Amino acid sequence: MRIRQATVDDYPQLLKLKQEFFDWESGTDDRIDPSYRSHIGPRLGRDLRRDTCAYFVAQEGKELTAYAGMEVKKSGQEYRTRKYAYIFHLYAKNGHRGKGIGSQLLTACMAWARRQGLKEVHIKVHAFNKDAWRLYKKRFKDYLMTLIAKT
Ligand SMILES: CC(C)(COP(=O)(O)OP(=O)(O)OC[C@H]1O[C@@H](n2cnc3c(N)ncnc32)[C@H](O)[C@@H]1OP(=O)(O)O)[C@@H](O)C(=O)NCCC(=O)NCCS
Secondary structure, three states, rough: OOEEOOOHHHHHHHHHHHHHHHHHHHHHHOOOHHHHHHHHHHHHHOOOOOOOOEEEEEEEEEEEEEEEEEEEEEEOOOOOEEEEEEEEEEOOOOOOOOOOOHHHHHHHHHHHHHHOOOOOOEOOOOOOOHHHHHHHHHOOOOOOOOOOOOO
């Protein structure tokens, strides 16, 4: 298994993985608009070409088994840290979980953020997502939580 940064050549397989992630996520979060699915491809095409965005993939043979996607975002003006890295996706295919791949993808994401000179990484996670929570709690020692509640 190899972790590497994705390139435009990964578009077809990465698109399938992103659609899988979207289907999984929209099944868990009723705020997600199902019609966004048709925007995933065009957005991925743009993302793979901009340098404020990075995708990392886990590759086994010719197959991509997991990926992480991140981008540079801006904080509000009241914050001293003006820019941060936002990991918008982290996903491992069923059958490839619990083997350390997610953790290695996070390592690649953190290294990319540091190379960009960014001091913070942000991730959103649902309270019910115990697998992801376990991983993040293990990996991040010093974190701040934002709570988003439905009214
Ligand atoms: C969350 C996710 C990306 C984690 O990837 P992963 O490759 O399974 O994570 P790792 O194998 O690196 O797990 C590291 C730790 O997290 C825990 N863990 C995470 N997912 C686990 C799983 N499915 N089964 C068992 N342990 C899991 C384990 O405690 C593990 O610790 P260990 O080293 O002591 O075994 C993966 O479960 C997934 O794709 N889930 C669905 C999508 C999702 O929830 N994405 C995150 C959105 S915020």
